[in-house]
Amino acid sequence: MTEQVLPFYLVCDESGSMAALIDMMNNDLLPELHEAIGTNPVVADKTRFSIIGFADDARELLPLSDLSEVDDIEALMARGMTSYTAAFDLLRDLIDRDVAALKAAGHVVFRPAAFFLSDGQPSEHDWQAAHDRVVDASWKYRPNIIAFGLGDADADTISKVATFKAFIADGAVSPAKALTEFASALTKSIVKSGTTATPNLVKLQMPEEIDGFTELAVDAL
Numbered sequence: 001m002t003e004q005v006l007p008f009y010l011v012c013d014e015s016g017s018m019a020a021l022i023d024m025m026n027n028d029l030l031p032e033l034h035e036a037i038g039t040n041p042v043v044a045d046k047t048r049f050s051i052i053g054f055a056d057d058a059r060e061l062l063p064l065s066d067l068s069e070v071d072d073i074e075a076l077m078a079r080g081m082t083s084y085t086a087a088f089d090l091l092r093d094l095i096d097r098d099v100a101a102l103k104a105a106g107h108v109v110f111r112p113a114a115f116f117l118s119d120g121q122p123s124e125h126d127w128q129a130a131h132d133r134v135v136d137a138s139w140k141y142r143p144n145i146i147a148f149g150l151g152d153a154d155a156d157t158i159s160k161v162a163t164f165k166a167f168i169a170d171g172a173v174s175p176a177k178a179l180t181e182f183a184s185a186l187t188k189s190i191v192k193s194g195t196t197a198t199p200n201l202v203k204l205q206m207p208e209e210i211d212g213f214t215e216l217a218v219d220a221l
Helices: 016-038 043-044 084-104 127-135 156-161 177-195
Strands: 004-013 047-054 057-064 113-118 144-148 166-169 213-216
Touching: 004 016, 004 043, 004 084, 016 043, 016 047, 016 113, 016 177, 043 047, 043 177, 047 084, 047 177, 057 084, 084 113, 084 127, 113 177, 127 156, 144 156, 156 166, 156 213, 177 213
Parallel strands: 004 047, 004 113, 113 144, 144 166
Antiparallel strands: 047 057, 166 213
């Protein structure tokens, strides 16, 4: 059956400094997101969800899926450094593959949304070349990127990553609470985007404010 679909990608830092937060993601936050989306047939029909983890390299932990059809999600794993290059290279490749597959199946696909989360600086200086490929205006499938910085993440870097919205943890709450608020914002975005869809449009929706985060200016392209 032809559906209108908005793909969501979680691009999550798996570097060693994320260890405690990754445990929270695996044990609590991702299962809660899975339940909230997977048990809501309206949202599950209109959205698809994928997870990319990145450290020294990047890996696809959950292929783009209807969460109502997913039983298990491969766990994030704290490991290595923080290669933004690997993250963006894989994101570009997966979006190309996934959108083509959805369109081949007869679906109407709207611009993907990528939620990027990191707690540190990129481990390479030339990461922006890979990022440029993802935000290239000539690439029809370029995603809206919503970037979040925790811990030692740099506000200027997070702002450069984003194309739609950018947020940096402001220290008003603990890192664990900030991560919980991030996961809540991601879940709310998917739910609202799915439930406000019209017969002709599935549009990315975001909460107005996110506790524990300050919204940053996003660099114009």
